[in-house]
Amino acid sequence: MSLLAAAKAKSSNHGYVPDFVEVAMVPFIKDIHKRGIRVVCNAGGVNPHACATALQQVVKKADLDLKIGVVTGDDLMLMKDLLKEAGITDVDNGSPFPANVQSMNAYLGAKPISRALDLGADIVITGRCIDSGIALGPLIHYFGWKQDEFDLLAAGSLAGHLIECGAQSTGGIFTDWHRVPDWDNIGFPVVECSSDGSFVLSKPPKTGGLVSFGTVAEQLVYEIGDPRRYQLPDVICDFSQVTLSEVPDVEGGAVRVQGARGLPPSDNYKVCATYLDGYRATAVCPVGGSRAVEKGRRTAESILKRVRRMFKQMGLDDFKSINVQILGSEETYGKHAVKKTDSPRETVIWLAVHHMQKKALEIFSREVAPAGTGMGLLF
Incomplete structure (x- = not known):
């Protein structure tokens, strides 16, 4: 949803899943019509009307007559200030309501989908809804199941x-x-x-x-x-x-x-x-040779130390967060890792960083590439 919200912010015609239209529907639209297949999809993302408009152009180009239904009501952005005043906090960590919310959507159920089918829609496009509702909606419509x-x-x-x-x-x-x-x-x-x-x-x-x-x-x-x-x-x-x-x-x-x-x-x-919370960059680098785990960790630490020194020289803040994992060393398993006496001869550095300024991560990205030769990552 964050990617779709960012796309809509750039263009009012974006914010849905374009692959649904171009890949799933364009090649098969005539067969769908010929066989009387009814399609339900939540590809509308944060802009279901734009998705329906794009699909209508596909239908028109194919010279077909298909009714397209759009399920809305999930977009709560107009209620943003009201929810903030109500003291809504993050369900996982209790952090306060973000100041820069980009999208806010309720997970709707199957009832509006079944209603759209009842009204004769051949294709139903929804915004945010529960995934299982895509199947339950047609079943309610077909079998007449009650609420x-x-x-x-x-x-x-x-x-x-x-x-x-x-x-x-x-x-x-x-x-x-x-x-x-x-x-x-x-x-x-x-x-x-x-x-x-x-x-x-x-x-x-x-x-x-x-x-x-x-x-x-x-x-x-x-x-x-x-x-x-x-x-x-x-x-x-x-x-x-x-x-x-x-x-x-x-x-x-x-x-x-x-x-x-x-x-x-x-x-x-x-x-x-x-909501917007800065920028994130990830680097994945192979490391080969003896003592590859130690070499990988030292390489990651050296990259971070070098970039942080540059941040200080340029008056930039430190990273908001970093994550370093040496894949191949069983770090992924945490306390359940199998301890080995010999270090593997190949590992992969997984280095992810988070910063509030894009400029800082551009510097980080530039400094990762030279490590391939300057720090001998491969051998």
């Missing part, structure tokens, strides 16, 4: 949750990755839903990847917090009694999912805000 049928809403939300991250549920993040065939042609997941809320998750034939109990189970618990109280705008989901059953004799695998339960939602919405 208080919470078990069904939870089931539809689970269907959306399992496919919202694309190939993750077809083996993309599977712990047993070595069992997943043909990653280069991995298929995206497909859910076939029934009116009772049960559904089968599979993938298109002749595609790579894998659908199994394990791949689906790992995606089920992805980013939901408490599986008994996964809070969404339409329903609070209880996934603790969900059952996964592999369907036999399906190419690439298939899993039947059922047992989701739902509770009434809260009267609150999650809000995502972005």
Whole structure:
């Protein structure tokens, strides 16, 4: 959202995801119309009307008649001062409301999507909304599920949750990755839903990847917090009694999912805000040779020391924050790192810096490049 907000700040016609229009829709718009496919997407970002306008031009150029619906109401920028006065703070660290907020959007649910489909929209563009709502909205529309049928809403939300991250549920993040065939042609997941809320998750034939109990189970618990109280705008989901059953004799695998339960939602919405907080630069440098870990750390420290000396000479403030990791030394694992007696012969410096002035990071970037020869990073 921060990238889209920055794009909109540069041009009022920007702020949505252009790939949705140019890559996902332009090549297929005639097939979508011919087959009567209805499309729902949250590519509107912080400027859904601009996304719809761009898409309307595609429809017009193809000489087609398609109705485009736009879901709005998530943009809370007009309420910025009111929320600041209410004492809203950062949910993670309690820091005060930022002074330079660039965007502020509520995560809307599935109801406005289903309403747009009820009104005959062939394509529905939303701004910020929950990812699972992209699937739940069409299910509410098609099956006529009611607002208080919470078990069904939870089931539809689970269907959306399992496919919202694309190939993750077809083996993309599977712990047993070595069992997943043909990653280069991995298929995206497909859910076939029934009116009772049960559904089968599979993938298109002749595609790579894998659908199994394990791949689906790992995606089920992805980013939901408490599986008994996964809070969404339409329903609070209880996934603790969900059952996964592999369907036999399906190419690439298939899993039947059922047992989701739902509770009434809260009267609150999650809000995502972005704000300007300086600039960030990252350098990634390979280090080879004996004692590569020590060499990498000394190199990073030397780059920082040199740049800080230049900052002082030029009257610039110090970095706001820095992060140095020597990849290959198991630093990523923290206290769980496996201690080794011998240093590896190759590592990678991961050096990230944060500064309030762009000029300072331009200096940092210039000083990283000469380290390749002046500090002998490779060998």
